[in-house]
Amino acid sequence: MIATYVLGKRSYLSKNIKKKNSKFKLMSVKEMFGEVNYINNKKINIIYNHSYPLSKLNNLNDYSKIIRSNIYLIDELIKLLQKKKVKINSFIFTSSSSVYNIDATNTELQASDNNRGIYAITKLIVERYLISKQKKIRFNLIIARIFNVFGPSDNNSLINKIIVLKKRKRKIKIYSKKNKFRDFIHIDDLVNIYNKLLNINKSGIFDIGSGKATNINKLINKFFKKKDQIIIDDNNFNEITYSKANLAKLISLIGKIKFKNVDKFLIQKLN
Numbered sequence: 524m525i526a527t528y529v530l531g532k533r534s535y536l537s538k539n540i541k542k543k544n545s546k547f548k549l550m551s552v553k554e555m556f557g558e559v560n561y562i563n564n565k566k567i568n569i570i571y572n573h574s575y576p577l578s579k580l581n582n583l584n585d586y587s588k589i590i591r592s593n594i595y596l597i598d599e600l601i602k603l604l605q606k607k608k609v610k611i612n613s614f615i616f617t618s619s620s621s622v623y624n625i626d627a628t629n630t631e632l633q634a635s636d637n638n639r640g641i642y643a644i645t646k647l648i649v650e651r652y653l654i655s656k657q658k659k660i661r662f663n664l665i666i667a668r669i670f671n672v673f674g675p676s677d678n679n680s681l682i683n684k685i686i687v688l689k690k691r692k693r694k695i696k697i698y699s700k701k702n703k704f705r706d707f708i709h710i711d712d713l714v715n716i717y718n719k720l721l722n723i724n725k726s727g728i729f730d731i732g733s734g735k736a737t738n739i740n741k742l743i744n745k746f747f748k749k750k751d752q753i754i755i756d757d758n759n760f761n762e763i764t765y766s767k768a769n770l771a772k773l774i775s776l777i778g779k780i781k782f783k784n785v786d787k788f789l790i791q792k793l794n
Contacts, residue, residue, distance in 0.1 A: 525612050526565060527721065530555055530600075531572030535677060536617065536669075539710050540570060540717060552596045559607050566610040568721055571597065572617045575645075578679050580638040589638075593645035594652075601656055611662035613721050616653055618646045620670045620706070620732065624763040639762075650728070663726050667717070670732030670768050673785060674710030681739070682707065682785060686792050689746055696753045703739040704765045706732035709783035719777040732768025733782040746789065 527547045531537045532554075541549040550558065552573045575583075575592040583589060597616075604611065621643035650666050657664045673682035688695050708731065716731055743752065774780070 534572040704736035730768035736767040
């Protein structure tokens with residue numbers, strides 16, 4: 524059996540992958556630097572989930588931190604794997620659907636997007652970097668562009684925010700009157716997809732979501748009365764309007780997937 528290393532100890536996804544796969548080795552990238560010395564000639568899989576925390580993006584002022592976390596560390600790891608001649612079977616890189624919101628014509632990254640643009644660019648840089656390395660190292664490279672994840676013990680998503688505010692009987696802030704659409708995927712479905720991707724022996728860039736666009740305003744209206752909604756119509760806030768995963772490529776490889784419904788999850792949590 525090929526040993527699988529899940530990198531990114533604090534990652535919500537990493538913890539849930541480990542729950543479903545007890546034999547997988549969960550560790551930080553820095554711990555992996557030491558582990559490489561003991562791998563010897565064995566083939567390995569790597570699931571790379573390490574990234575600068577989304578919860579800290581709003582207050583990020585020192586951009587060297589996100590460059591080190593999202594770019595420098597993975598570059599150092601790949602160089603070490605090459606130096607030690609580690610045989611990689613499959614390498615899954617957890618990217619983000621935010622790469623679709625990069626405006627290539629905009630020479631100035633807007634401060635009003637809470638550093639989401641900077642985050643997306645670092646993900647795209649690493650995607651390109653890994654693709655360039657794949658030919659030399661020869662491994663199956665899977666770039667997983669993840670959409671909005673929700674599930675038990677999630678602390679950062681809009682879905683968790685709705686649950687927490689509703690239970691505390693507090694109002695919810697909405698930063699635009701415009702209709703926005705998002706694709707939500709349950710953590711269990713995401714883990715199942717990753718497990719299948721490890722075994723396909725193929726390379727490619729894949730959207731990982733439910734393939735369904737949920738209207739955010741309608742979703743909030745289901746759980747909050749108008750008097751409990753605070754509208755902050757900030758025209759300067761840069762945010763994509765429509766986001767939905769294209770699952771055609773994924774389904775062609777792993778087959779159809781039955782996804783958990785975000786509305787049902789919310790109703791269950793709030794009853």
